[in-house]
Amino acid sequence: MHLEKFLLILVSILACNTLTLKSLDDEWTLWKSDHERRYSSPKEEDVRRKIWEANWQKVTEHNKLADQGKKSYWMKMNHFADKTANELKLKSCLRNSTSQERNFKSYQGKKYQTGPPNVDWRDEKCVTAVKDQGLCGSCWAFATVGTIESRFCIKYGPLVELSEQQLVDCDYYNGGCCGGYPSSALEYIIDHGLMKSSKYKYKGYNSECRFKYRQALQVNASKFYDFRGEDNIASALAHDGPLSITFAVDVDFFFYDKGIFDGDCAPYSNHAMLAVGYGAMDYEEYWIVKNSWGHYWGENGYVKIKRNVNLCNIGDWASAADLV
Structure with missing residues (x-):
């Protein structure tokens, strides 16, 4: 039996x-x-x-x-699912600058009132579609171009898609697909302007510079700057528009699906993205961040990240420019 x-x-x-x-x-x-x-x-x-x-x-x-x-968040079997943790960590695309190169300026010099409780620049139709950097370590270029696209739209009206590939090929101070950082990319854009993405299409690898000054959108800025602190970032975001942030991405972040991400972090910042808003859900505050890993990643290419705890160094380094 x-x-x-x-x-x-x-x-x-x-x-x-x-x-x-x-x-x-x-x-x-x-x-x-x-x-x-x-x-x-x-x-x-x-x-x-x-x-x-x-x-x-x-x-x-x-x-x-x-x-x-x-x-507080869910994961999914996305396009990274057949990659090892070591392979995913190789996607780091942020070249850390030296203390001499990084000139932090306090945002306290601007007299802002407290921002609204919720901000989302997508509602103003001033954020371009989610893009995909592919295998190229060009997150720094996508975050910087996204900043200029949105702030140009806020300042002048039209939303224009601009070229990340121009930065990859022509911004020699940065490393193309081997990484870069947004503040120096902003300096390049202000000096040279940016061509439209339709005129200088994204390839996802380093190639010869094909920049044509006469076809470039000229960007007039009173200044560009780096700054720290989540309160400062929120204030700048609410009053001036989207800006690039850096983030210490660890393996779990690659599989993010939905919810408010509060998972593990890498030891140092290794990725750049575009902050487009912030909000709260069930008393949990979060950032709204546009990534450059395609629309099939996360919430149609976006992620909510826990706010006001400096998660994964998100408040350590933001970059923006004041357009005039």
Whole structure:
């Protein structure tokens, strides 16, 4: 009798494992199709499948906790799901400047009133569509161009998509796909102007500079600056418009889906993004941030990040320019 019960339990376990494997097979096939994955050999696919399964387990366990209210954000199996943690960390695209290069200016010099409780510049139609930097470490260019696109729209009216590739190819002070930082990119833009993205399309790799001055939108600015502090960033964001921020991205951030991110951070800032607003949900304050990893990442390319705790160094370094 005991043997029959044991065999019945064993059969049940084997059946469950078989169903789980079949389900994973189906999900793997669907994921490859959705993200257009083609591997060079069966051996490479087997390696990527194992990485994908480990990430699937991680995401599944995290989301169970989120469903129970024990986590404030959810994760998803996006286009990073077949990458190892070390591969994801190689996407760092922020070149840290020296103390001599970084000239921080306090935002206290501007006499701002307290901003409104909620700000979202997307409502004013002054934020361009989410873009994808691809394999190029050009986040610094996307964050900087996004700042100019939005502030030009706020100041003058039209929303114009400008060229990140121009910065990648022509801003020699920065490192193209090997990283850069927004404040020096702002200086380049003010000195040279920016061509429209339709005239200088994004390639996602370093190439020869094809800048044409006569086709460039000239950007007149009274000053450009770096500043610190989440209160200062919020004040500048509310009164002047979107600005670039830096963030210490760790592995979990790559799999963000929705909710307010408050996960693990890298030891230092390694990514630049565009802050477009802020708000609160259930008394939890957050930033609204536009990323450059495509619309399929996060909340249609955006992320809510916990605010006023300097999460992942988000308040350490912001860059902007005053257009005139």
